[in-house]
Amino acid sequence: MPTWLLMIVIVLGSIVGFVLLWLTVAKIVRKLWHFPAPAFIGRFLDSGYRRSVQPADKVVSRSGISQGMKVLEVGCGSGAYTTFVARAVGPRGKVYALDIQPGMLAQLERKLRKPENRDIKNVELVEASAYGTPFTDSSFDLVYMITVLQEIPDRQKALKESFRVLKPSGILAVTEFFPDPDYPLKKTTVKLAQKAGFQVDEVQGSFWNYTARFIK
């Protein structure tokens, strides 16, 4: 093998090895300790690179988000997908972006103030826990969570709260992404939602990146 080819193999092998090691260590740490993703990772979550591998239009269409809907985003983080959803529901719709960490909401607030997002007037930020939201029963068309559910220690409590605030036949959309240290298999997500009273509508996407949609 020529030296240049050997060098490429060594460099690529090191990168792949490092990524696998990081994922393994991160997954073990997350299994042992439950804590919300720290606010400083907000900038990595809200990156163009992430959306190139987990595209916003796919997340929106797989979730069943459409014009005029009143939507609750649980665990919005820095808002990597919030602006896309706000535009998808349009001026007749509304997005309530909820997160337990003020540091994450502050990043979304700054994002919404940017000139390119000044057209967005239908997002309201809510600092609250997924366990107890300040909304009345049966008030949302759709609740969605992107790489959030497994981060919440009592998932049943959070899912039951989503169930409560959804209108009859409302949609719950759970999106998961393999690089997330908390990533669960599709069947794990389906079992959790069914246990909370939801019926499976459709599960779309690959092993690595999927959205499971449920009906109340």
Ligand SMILES: C[S@@+](CC[C@H](N)C(=O)[O-])C[C@H]1O[C@@H](n2cnc3c(N)ncnc32)[C@H](O)[C@@H]1O
């Ligand atoms: C990995 S981040 C994902 C953020 C965003 N959904 C995204 O995909 O970029 C998970 C988010 O869930 C929030 N979170 C964790 N536990 C929560 C809880 N019990 N109630 C509300 N939000 C929570 C964290 O603060 C964090 O912003």
